[in-house]
Amino acid sequence: MGVEQVYHLRDGKAYRALCEYLAREGYDFPQCLSGIDMEFGLRSVLHLRRLRDHAEVTVWLDVSYDKPRVPSVTDLWGGLEWHEREAFDLLGIHYDGHPDHRRILLEDHWTIHPLQKRYDTGGYLIPDWQPTVWPDWEALDREAEEAERKREEAERAKAEAARAPAESSQTPAEIAGDLTQVRALNANYAAKLKEQGITTLQALAALTDDQLEPLATAVGLKSPAAITKWRDGARELDAAAKTETAASAAGDDLTQIKALNANYAAKLREQGIAHVKTLADLSDEAAEELATKVGLKSSAAVKKWREGARALLTEGAAPEVFTAPSPAPATPDEGQGGKENQGDKDIAEIKTLNAKFAGLLKERGITTVAALAALPDGQLDEIANAVGLKSSAAVKKWREGAQALLNGEAS
Amino acid sequence: MTVPATKITAPTALEPVQGRTDEMIVSLGPQHPATHGVLQIVLGVDGERVTKAVPHIGFLHRNHEKIEESRTYAQVLPYLDRMDYVSGLQNELGFCLVVEELSGIEVPERAKYIRTAMFELNRIISHLVWIGTYMLDLGAITPFLYAFRDREKALDIIERTCGARLLPNYFTFGGVRRDVHPQFWRDIVAFVDYFETVLPEYEALTIDAPIFQARTKGVGVLTTQVAVNHGITGPCLRASGVPFDLRKDQPYDAYPQLHLEVITRSEGDAWARSKVRFDEFRQSISLIRQCARQAPRTGPFVGRGRVKIDEGMQRYRAVEASRGQLGIYLWSDGGSGPYRLKHRSPSFTNLQVVPDLFIGQKFSDVISILGSIDIVLGEVDR
Numbered sequence: 001m002g003v004e005q006v007y008h009l010r011d012g013k014a015y016r017a018l019c020e021y022l023a024r025e026g027y028d029f030p031q032c033l034s035g036i037d038m039e040f041g042l043r044s045v046l047h048l049r050r051l052r053d054h055a056e057v058t059v060w061l062d063v064s065y066d067k068p069r070v071p072s073v074t075d076l077w078g079g080l081e082w083h084e085r086e087a088f089d090l091l092g093i094h095y096d097g098h099p100d101h102r103r104i105l106l107e108d109h110w111t112i113h114p115l116q117k118r119y120d121t122g123g124y125l126i127p128d129w130q131p132t133v134w135p136d137w138e139a140l141d142r143e144a145e146e147a148e149r150k151r152e153e154a155e156r157a158k159a160e161a162a163r164a165p166a167e168s169s170q171t172p173a174e175i176a177g178d179l180t181q182v183r184a185l186n187a188n189y190a191a192k193l194k195e196q197g198i199t200t201l202q203a204l205a206a207l208t209d210d211q212l213e214p215l216a217t218a219v220g221l222k223s224p225a226a227i228t229k230w231r232d233g234a235r236e237l238d239a240a241a242k243t244e245t246a247a248s249a250a251g252d253d254l255t256q257i258k259a260l261n262a263n264y265a266a267k268l269r270e271q272g273i274a275h276v277k278t279l280a281d282l283s284d285e286a287a288e289e290l291a292t293k294v295g296l297k298s299s300a301a302v303k304k305w306r307e308g309a310r311a312l313l314t315e316g317a318a319p320e321v322f323t324a325p326s327p328a329p330a331t332p333d334e335g336q337g338g339k340e341n342q343g344d345k346d347i348a349e350i351k352t353l354n355a356k357f358a359g360l361l362k363e364r365g366i367t368t369v370a371a372l373a374a375l376p377d378g379q380l381d382e383i384a385n386a387v388g389l390k391s392s393a394a395v396k397k398w399r400e401g402a403q404a405l406l407n408g409e410a411s
Numbered sequence: 412m413t414v415p416a417t418k419i420t421a422p423t424a425l426e427p428v429q430g431r432t433d434e435m436i437v438s439l440g441p442q443h444p445a446t447h448g449v450l451q452i453v454l455g456v457d458g459e460r461v462t463k464a465v466p467h468i469g470f471l472h473r474n475h476e477k478i479e480e481s482r483t484y485a486q487v488l489p490y491l492d493r494m495d496y497v498s499g500l501q502n503e504l505g506f507c508l509v510v511e512e513l514s515g516i517e518v519p520e521r522a523k524y525i526r527t528a529m530f531e532l533n534r535i536i537s538h539l540v541w542i543g544t545y546m547l548d549l550g551a552i553t554p555f556l557y558a559f560r561d562r563e564k565a566l567d568i569i570e571r572t573c574g575a576r577l578l579p580n581y582f583t584f585g586g587v588r589r590d591v592h593p594q595f596w597r598d599i600v601a602f603v604d605y606f607e608t609v610l611p612e613y614e615a616l617t618i619d620a621p622i623f624q625a626r627t628k629g630v631g632v633l634t635t636q637v638a639v640n641h642g643i644t645g646p647c648l649r650a651s652g653v654p655f656d657l658r659k660d661q662p663y664d665a666y667p668q669l670h671l672e673v674i675t676r677s678e679g680d681a682w683a684r685s686k687v688r689f690d691e692f693r694q695s696i697s698l699i700r701q702c703a704r705q706a707p708r709t710g711p712f713v714g715r716g717r718v719k720i721d722e723g724m725q726r727y728r729a730v731e732a733s734r735g736q737l738g739i740y741l742w743s744d745g746g747s748g749p750y751r752l753k754h755r756s757p758s759f760t761n762l763q764v765v766p767d768l769f770i771g772q773k774f775s776d777v778i779s780i781l782g783s784i785d786i787v788l789g790e791v792d793r
Contacts, residue, residue, distance in 0.1 A: 029655070030642040032727060032738050034753035045740065045753075047727050051639065079642025082757075082763040090476070105469035105792060113656070115751075116476050119476075363580050387699070409588065 006058045012096075015061045016071040019046070023076045026050050027057055030077035033084060035091035037116045038062070044070045047274050048077075061094065072098040090115040179204060182233040184226070192219040204234040216277075254279065257308035259301070267294040268305075280309035347372050350401040357398075360387040373402035415765070434462060437774075441470050445548040445778045448788025450766070452781075456774050457497040460771070461597040464769040464777075466762065476752055482746040483694055484510055484718045492578035494756060499531035500529050500536035500569070501732040502790075503582040506737040506752075509728045510584045513743065516716030518664070522586030524706030529581065529598055530730075531574070531695040536565045536605065537733035538688045545685070545782040546617060549626055554616045561606060568598050586713030596703045603696040610692055618685050627681035631768045631780035634679060641764045644757050645735025646691065647784060650676045650683035657731035669701045681783035688785075721745050727755075734758050734785055754793055759788040 009015050027048040029224060036043045046059040061070055072095040074081045082096040083275050085104040092113035103110060111120060176368040179201065196218050198204050207215070212224035213232070221227065242296055254276065255359035271293050274280050282290065284299075287306060292298040362384055366372050373384065380392035380399070389395065426771060440451040450468035455463030468594065479487045491506055493501035511518060518526075532757065543558030566576045572591050573579030581588055617623050638651040648655055654673040658666045674690040676683035723744035729738035735757030744750040759783050768780050 028639050031729065032740055032753065032755040033735065034740050034751075034755075036742055036751045047738075047740070050656055056727075077642065078637070078640045079760055079763070082759060086759075091473070105472040105474075107469075114474055115480075119477075124737075 005056070006060065008062075010061045010062045012061065012063075012069060013070050015059065016073070018059060019071075019073045019076055021050060022059075023056060025051055027055075028077075030079040030083075031056070033080045033087060035087035035093045037091060039117055041065055042068050042091055042116075044087060044093050046073070046080075068093045069096055070094065071096050074098055084115075084374045089113065092116060096363070179234075181237055182230050184233065185230045189219060189226075189230075195219075201234045201238050204231055207231050254305075257305050257312060259308060260305045264294060264301075264305075276309045276312055279306055280313050281307050347398075347402065350398055350405060352401045353398045357387055361398075369405055371403045372399055373406055375399050440776065441467075441659075442479065445781065446788070447544055447786065448791075450762075450786070450791070452769075452777075454769065454774070454777065455475070459773050459775075460512055461769045461772055461777060462607060462764040463772055466765060468759075468762070468791050469790075471788050472693060473490050473793065475793045479749060479752045481748070483509050484720075484749065487749065488583065489578070489580045490611055492580055493789060494579055494754060495537075495732065495734070495737070495758070495787045495791055497540050497787050498533040498733045500533045500573075500581055501537075501730065501737060503532060503580070504664070504722065505728055505730045505737050506741075507582050507584055508730065509714075509726050509739050509741045510718055510720070512585065512728065513712075513720045513724050513726055514716060515549065515739070516585040516718070517714040519711045519714050520588055520665075521710040522712050522714065523665040523706045524702045525587050525591055525595075525712065527580055527705070528588075528702040529566070529569070529594075530664070531698045532565055532568065532599060532602075534695045534733045536562050536569075538692060539565070541614060541688060541733075541782075541785045542617060544786070546623075546774055548778045548782045549623065550692070551616070557609075557616070561609060562590070564602055564605070568595075570600055580700070581711060584718055585716055586711070588713070590712045596706065596708075597748065599699055600703045604701050606692070607696050608646075610689075614683075614689060618682065618689055623685075624682060626776075626779050627685060627783065628678075630681045630776045631772065632680045633764065633781060637767065638766065640678070641767075642760045643764055644760065645731070645733070645785075646684050646687040648735065649674055650687045652677045653677040657736060659728055662730070662732060663728075665705075666700060668705060669698055671698065681779055684783045684785075687725045729755065732757060734787065735761060756790040757793060758790040759787075759793075762786050 007018060009018065016044050027050045028050050029049040031047040031049050032045075033047070034045050037046060041062050043062045044061045044063070046061075047357070048057045048059070049055070050057075063070060063087065070093055072080075072084055074084060075097070076289070081098070081100065082104060085100070085102060087093045088095060088104050089103040090113055102108065106114070117205055131262060133323075179185055179193060179198070182186050182190075182201070185193075193204065193215075196215060198207070198215070207227070212227050216224040219227075254260055254268055254273070257276065260268075268279070268290070271290055273282075282302070284303075287299045287302045291297075291302045291380065293359075294302075296302065345352060347367065349369060350358075350372070352362070360382070361367075361372070364383060366375070366383070367409070375395075380395045384390075384395045386391040387395075435456050435656075437454045437456055438451060439454055440446040441449040446452075451467040451470070453467065454463045475494075476489055479490055482490070487506065488503055491502040494502045510516070518670075539558040539562040543555035543562075546552075546554035548556075561729075569579060570576045572595055573581035573589075633647065633651045635651045637643075638648050639653060643651070644655070652675055654675045656671075657670055657674040659673050670696065674687050674694060678686055703705055720741075720743040721742065725740070725742045727738060727740045729736045730773055731737075734753065737756030737757055738753075740751075740753040741749055741753065742751040765781060765784060769777055773778065
């Protein structure tokens, strides 16, 4: 692209001389000639180009309304002939020396030149826009920024609000307890179901088809249809609750964080860092402290985990691999449950019983601690013989061990 | 032509006319099918020879420039389509470039490619109309039907993208008005693939046909010197051996990133002008393919910015339209609309060389020359 140069002239002779000079300089290509009504006079504007190096030049010549005379340059550039005629036709600039100085677009009998600003359009072409009053662009920019900031804030608040319910509203356990959440199950029947031992949603959802009919009669219903409906509702709710738990547990799985292995994840958990967000929000001091607590020499690793946690949060990538919500540890409300629990244990748990004899006992049908503890005295010799022992003293000792295990753990 | 001193005798049927007969004035137009609009050329003929040619234009004059002075910048855009109605989109680009430059609006890369591809598609459409009507002028009807068949396929793409066929009002300051549809690039490449296969058919019917060559070769020779001095642009200038193409010499939009060889011929006659246009078909096909290959598929289609042009700012910008240099000269007084807007239309400038070409030619070649210049009267009269 060539360099554009503007010559601004007020004298016709200088204009002609300049044009001749430019023609000699090799400005061979006439691009455009136009006129402008500048309201202090008229201006003829000439655009030339030099094809050799594509340099462009612009020449302005100002003339008055009284004497709008411009020397014609059509002998230098033939292509300007019609352009000069057009400028004369529409603006009334006279080109002296033009070979065919007539109107070109309008009829010859016109007397006025329409592109002059004083041209009376007879009521047409009145601008239908108001005179320009430019607004305060900076103020508009500030307003736009403010609006943007508010919008972002609102979005952040919304996102937080969306995250909050998982913590503040009912826990899955509470949901599980309240049977009235099931569609079409009113408080009356919920109470009746509870009397029948159906206290949680899970219990309701876990009902088999065989159990439905007896339950229906027990709560005073003629057909099990309603209970079937409740069970389906409970199953839906249960599934929803599980998904929700899984979602809220997503933050719990610290091993998603890059460079944090399961071992340290467990250690962090011990220190109360159970959520990714908690880790991401860790201050530098807290990071130092945590590093010493989990047995690290420097806080570099902790900081790396923190970065990982932040990356995880900003990604918003709720990871696909949710760890299944850790099953709530069975909290037995009766001793019996505990005994059974311990009683179900393998007899190999008994300290005084070695693997060889444990195997032999299992062959005799004594597989659990409870079974061993419950052996009557009369059977001791028989068992001792069966496993190839001379006296029943060892068997007695095992039985004591089993009993100790049961009682000890249960208390 | 020299006048023989001998007395002229009445010609017999067998003897060809020698020397000069009485001059006859023939008015070609304004209602003549070969003028593609309303153009009157008053011809003085001496037998079969043209001795005088005086064109009269202005039958379609609407004074766009006056109307546009009373409009805002955005309101000006639809008027521009109405200048060269055969390639409407091309008219908008020059004005967009000027306003973008003076207001400092950035055009996103994707918009540049979309505009360039649409621009080239419009060139194909425009040249197709030219073949059809030119061959119709020369007496061949079939190419017209072929040309308008394929033009419809191209117009379908324009319609699907812009919503309108001929007057799309699609380009805007900073890019394009609406995003292209997802199949746009596939459509446009499919069209040029198809068009490339039918191009030999056109060539066989037109520039390779002996009758066409007899009507155009050596007819209306435009010398390099006359072409440059008269500001001729476009295929007419390049057919006279001047490698001037704004897409190469002053590139805009995506042209700097595209490979482009300027097509020239040295003959300068009507056939050379036709041949250049045919080569430009292939060039446009190549450019559209390059656009489709290089254009970013995502991103904004219009740049952000405000149209605000300060008082006293002025700029002349031109684009290489189908018919030549389509220039816009804008003068601003700081208002919401242009203070003065001059359209330098290629047809207007190219048409003024026509009398020079007619003189001394056979009467029937007038139509052949006029058609080879390829004018659109909507653009001549504005």
